[in-house]
Amino acid sequence: MPAPDVSVIIPSYNHARFIEEAARSVLSQEDVQVELIVIDDGSSDDSVERMRRLAVEDARVSVHTQPNGGSHSAINHGLSRATAPWLAILNSDDIWHPSRLKRMLAAAEESGDNFLFSDSQLIDADGAEINDAAHWWNFSTERMRERVRTHGVADGLLYGNLTVSTSNFLFRRELLTKVGTFHRFRYNLDWDYVLRCVDEKGVRVGFVDERLLRYRLHGNNAILSGMPGAAVEAQLITRQVYRRRLRAPESLLLSHHRHDRLLRRYLQGQIRNYRASFEAVEEDRDGLAALINQRQEMVEAERAEAKRVQAQYRAELQACEAGAASTQAALQAEIIAKEQQSALQEQALREQSERELAALRERTEGELASQRKHAEGELASQREHAERELTSQRERSEQALLEQREAAGRELRAVVVESLEVQAQLQRSYASGIHARVQRDQARCREVRMLDHLEGRDRVGRPPDSRSRAFIQRVMRAVRSQRRINESINFLSGGMPVGSVRVLPRDPMPMAPMEPRIAAHLHVYYLDLAPELIADALRIPGLERVVITGPWSREDMAQALVPIVDRGIDLRVLVVPNRGKDVGGLVAAIQQGALLDSDLVLKLHSKKSHNAETYFQAISALFGTEIRDGEQWRRELIQPLAGSAWQINTILKLFNDDPAIGMVGARPFITNVGDANAALSQAVYERFGVPQGLPFVAGTMFWVRSSVLRPLLDQLSLDEFSLDSREVEGGLEHIMERLLGALVLADGYDVYGVDV
Numbered sequence: 001m002p003a004p005d006v007s008v009i010i011p012s013y014n015h016a017r018f019i020e021e022a023a024r025s026v027l028s029q030e031d032v033q034v035e036l037i038v039i040d041d042g043s044s045d046d047s048v049e050r051m052r053r054l055a056v057e058d059a060r061v062s063v064h065t066q067p068n069g070g071s072h073s074a075i076n077h078g079l080s081r082a083t084a085p086w087l088a089i090l091n092s093d094d095i096w097h098p099s100r101l102k103r104m105l106a107a108a109e110e111s112g113d114n115f116l117f118s119d120s121q122l123i124d125a126d127g128a129e130i131n132d133a134a135h136w137w138n139f140s141t142e143r144m145r146e147r148v149r150t151h152g153v154a155d156g157l158l159y160g161n162l163t164v165s166t167s168n169f170l171f172r173r174e175l176l177t178k179v180g181t182f183h184r185f186r187y188n189l190d191w192d193y194v195l196r197c198v199d200e201k202g203v204r205v206g207f208v209d210e211r212l213l214r215y216r217l218h219g220n221n222a223i224l225s226g227m228p229g230a231a232v233e234a235q236l237i238t239r240q241v242y243r244r245r246l247r248a249p250e251s252l253l254l255s256h257h258r259h260d261r262l263l264r265r266y267l268q269g270q271i272r273n274y275r276a277s278f279e280a281v282e283e284d285r286d287g288l289a290a291l292i293n294q295r296q297e298m299v300e301a302e303r304a305e306a307k308r309v310q311a312q313y314r315a316e317l318q319a320c321e322a323g324a325a326s327t328q329a330a331l332q333a334e335i336i337a338k339e340q341q342s343a344l345q346e347q348a349l350r351e352q353s354e355r356e357l358a359a360l361r362e363r364t365e366g367e368l369a370s371q372r373k374h375a376e377g378e379l380a381s382q383r384e385h386a387e388r389e390l391t392s393q394r395e396r397s398e399q400a401l402l403e404q405r406e407a408a409g410r411e412l413r414a415v416v417v418e419s420l421e422v423q424a425q426l427q428r429s430y431a432s433g434i435h436a437r438v439q440r441d442q443a444r445c446r447e448v449r450m451l452d453h454l455e456g457r458d459r460v461g462r463p464p465d466s467r468s469r470a471f472i473q474r475v476m477r478a479v480r481s482q483r484r485i486n487e488s489i490n491f492l493s494g495g496m497p498v499g500s501v502r503v504l505p506r507d508p509m510p511m512a513p514m515e516p517r518i519a520a521h522l523h524v525y526y527l528d529l530a531p532e533l534i535a536d537a538l539r540i541p542g543l544e545r546v547v548i549t550g551p552w553s554r555e556d557m558a559q560a561l562v563p564i565v566d567r568g569i570d571l572r573v574l575v576v577p578n579r580g581k582d583v584g585g586l587v588a589a590i591q592q593g594a595l596l597d598s599d600l601v602l603k604l605h606s607k608k609s610h611n612a613e614t615y616f617q618a619i620s621a622l623f624g625t626e627i628r629d630g631e632q633w634r635r636e637l638i639q640p641l642a643g644s645a646w647q648i649n650t651i652l653k654l655f656n657d658d659p660a661i662g663m664v665g666a667r668p669f670i671t672n673v674g675d676a677n678a679a680l681s682q683a684v685y686e687r688f689g690v691p692q693g694l695p696f697v698a699g700t701m702f703w704v705r706s707s708v709l710r711p712l713l714d715q716l717s718l719d720e721f722s723l724d725s726r727e728v729e730g731g732l733e734h735i736m737e738r739l740l741g742a743l744v745l746a747d748g749y750d751v752y753g754v755d756v
Helices: 019-027 047-057 071-081 100-111 136-151 153-159 189-199 227-245 250-455 469-478 482-493 527-537 558-566 581-591 613-623 630-642 645-657 678-688 706-713 732-746
Strands: 006-012 034-040 061-065 086-089 115-123 170-172 205-216 518-523 543-550 570-575 600-605 661-666 702-705 750-754
Touching (some): 006 019, 006 047, 019 034, 019 047, 034 071, 047 061, 071 189, 100 115, 100 170, 115 136, 115 189, 136 153, 153 189, 153 250, 189 227, 227 250, 518 581, 527 543, 527 558, 527 630, 543 581, 581 600, 581 732, 645 661, 645 702, 645 750, 661 732, 702 706, 702 732, 732 750
Parallel strands (some): 006 086, 034 061, 115 205, 518 543
Antiparallel strands (some): 086 170, 600 702, 661 702
16 A cells, blocks of 8 residues: 555544545545544444444544544544644544645645645535525635735734634644644634644745635534633633734734624623513513412402301201200110110020020030041041052152153263264364365475475575576476485475575465465454454455454344354354463364364454553564554554455465465564573473474464464363463463464474565
């Protein structure tokens, strides 16, 4: 990918509706090489997902996220990642004209200006132009435009911010050193920065009088929601100009007057709104008072009527109470007489009832005794019969249950035997396929080494052969005598020579090419990095399988896995404990039969490296390249391996053209530095039968022929790794990181280093 002419920063915050149109207006710029850096400032909509999908389509796009810190923070973050000599900013709701950068760079070359802005066109939320001259925005912008045209850029920018937005900025990288980064203003950081450029010695600010920016007014613009705050910020910015210049130009005083007028109009509008609201409340209060008086009169009338009715009822009640008193005395005398008569009758009835009850009790007790004796006899007989029947049924049930259990046991044993046989057959098939690949790859590598020996390329100090490959092939056919073949066989009889680290390709070898089966192993410990790793893997043409290991289930990663499922790629998600970090995930994937039935494997993992600054200083010195943090280190490791389709195709061609290449990694990170735990390192290397001190790819991200990973199938257990290890060095996973390179080189293959 060619080096960019312009680095474009898009600070994004909850503009999912507009951001794709903004980004595509950058990527479609005419005759200018661009890189697009999107910084999401903590959006809650799907802006990030939309941009990550665009990054998969176009390698010029990179997407980064941060907690919400404001527009100035997102812009400064993006500028720190820029690499081009010219820098530009486009807010996520605005659009560029397709020839904007081409015309502005041409103007800069002609004028020598190192900060440029253009005229702008106002559009609405749907992208339609707003050309009404009476519209407040067009009216205000026209006044500032005429000021710049008649009085010049410096004077016009003091009068008002004709740049309109940071979307209108194009400037040289050197200005970040001269002028500095963007200050923490919410509404006017663009005006502050351009005025600082105007006042800075050595900065030339130029105006391109063409409408090359389409500025969108959609109702949610930050400036619309905070007019008083914007006016206060403007006052602060103009006072900073005072301090820089120590004098007060007429234009600056006019600017103060204009912003004070804006603030005053806003406050007057607020007062009018409050006065209208107060008058409405007053009108409602008068109506409510009249309604309350009316209701009070109705209540008083109802209360008087209630008092009249109450007096009438009280007189009637007194008359009733007098009549009731005389009636009650007569009734009381009658009741006393009847109570005495009832007492005598009750006594006579009680005596008679007691006599009859005693006689009845005697007869009933005799009958009950006779019935009880008869019932007890029948009950004993029924109990004996029931017990015999129950015993017989129990014996029959136990026999039937025993027969069912034996039948179920036979069926279960048959299913288990069949399952074990299928599992064993699959394991034998997996092992057989691995063995065949090992034999095939070693045979092809052995042919390369034999050709090297026959051509003398393995002799120390021999210059490269300048003869053509066709001539060499004819010579090779001519010398394949029994004597020469025996000599080559004797050369390899002591085993394959140890491979080497290479950075230059061989010519294609004279042997039949093969269509490799390709798999990707992604170890995902940090779930937020899963979409990034999946996007890298999906750049591989003909990818057949993706194996994901880590502590997350398929349901946990459902959203991130959609692109793999949509493309119909074989997907396997293996939930494994955090033992051995990404190396443990690789061992688990191999031992669960998910990787070694492929020919080539791309291994990536979600590296973050939360280590101290001194750690990154040490590895920067070791590898000769500056590594600031784990985020940068991960991309430095992945970019040469899967950063673009072109890089992937180049690596696949290397493997196909040269069977002696066993592993490909990022060139700066190929090293042979030893592990701090020498005793454990020696024991592990002796177990695998390979020499110590051989080079390896630090960071364990690489392409590899699957056949060289065969020893990991049965010579190492996942339980040997520490659980949730936080060691920086000295653990088994760090020794295995080095041993992976030794497995490749000890089998006679080469480790190949690639750059971006």
